[in-house]
């Protein structure tokens with residue numbers, strides 16, 4: 001493995017040097033436990049509070065509505081399990097609606113609840129990966145208590161109409177709690193919880209140039225939610241466990257960057273690189289099909305199917321040439337199962353294995369993309385020769 005050009009920002013991002021600089025003191029001299037009463041503890045607590053304030057500012061919520069977790073996976077689990085538990089548990093047969101292209105961190109908790117008695121609707125998406133608001137309205141039942149729709153998909157980058165759904169739910173008499181996984185969206189889309197009309201929202205630090213192992217869940221005041229982890233009562237009782245002070249500081253610094261005007265400049269640059277790839281790949285490679293939406297797409301996501309070859313083989317060949325890409329989600333790369341996202345888009349099983357995800361970030365350059373555009377057609381051509389692909 002000798003990848004040198006990183007084109008897999010949807011899996012994880014490098015830490016921004018500024019973020020790292022802010023974190024380092026909390027791994028060295030300021031190692032205090034944020035629950036301690038002495039000076040060390042108070043300084044750690046002040047750092048955690050500052051980070052909480054930064055997340056709150058980014059989301060336009062109150063600081064006491066932000067809860068730090070050990071990952072976005074944990075935050076998603078907490079949103080789903082915690083709310084259902086607070087509303088009486090799965091045995092009360094609550095109805096939950098999620099999209100069929102949720103991240104596994106939402107999908108799997110819902111499958112568990114389904115086994116335990118909850119009713120779960122997996123809302124279909126169209127061939128671009130879009131949820132239909134009218135379908136969602138039709139799926140609502142008297143016992144619907146919770147809806148979770150991913151803001152922007154991690155595999156194909158499709159952006160969902162979260163604000164529109166939020167508005168629909170607000171107009172209903174009976175309260176239905178609304179969660180969104182905004183992990184991939186945070187770098188690129190407006191995450192104002194008032195505009196989105198959500199009750200819960202998930203963030204991950206390592207997808208926004210922060211460290212791994214830190215997430216956050218926004219929980220609107222008044223939302224019924226029970227903890228999943230019990231202990232010393234940290235995070236106002238919702239998530240026990242000594243705070244990962246340096247990690248939280250890193251998330252705070254990363255979110256401050258994400259909310260700064262510089263981000264706009266990065267988005268424009270990343271979008272240009274994406275559009276270059278989307279425009280040129282089909283011209284350079286026959287039978288290259290873009291997966292997902294052209295318009296409602298994250299500025300950093302490119303996902304193509306190359307019929308006749310295995311995405312895994314393509315990934316390895318590209319790695320040999322110095323490019324780090326992915327076949328879909330990093331989570332499903334350990335098994336050879338088809339991506340549930342591509343299948344939900346109506347892509348046949350056979351074809352779904354030929355997909356490649358190229359996800360960009362602020363450190364990518366035009367030169368890197370040009371080099372990639374030289375190498376990709378060669379590699380695809382060679383693999384198609386081996387597989388005997390002919391259209």
Ligand SMILES: *Cc1c(COP(=O)(O)O)cnc(C)c1O
Nearest residue numbers: 071072073103105154183184204
């Ligand atoms: C990466 C990712 C997660 C999981 O985040 P972790 O912090 O790695 O647990 C959840 N949802 C989406 C959409 C993701 O891309």
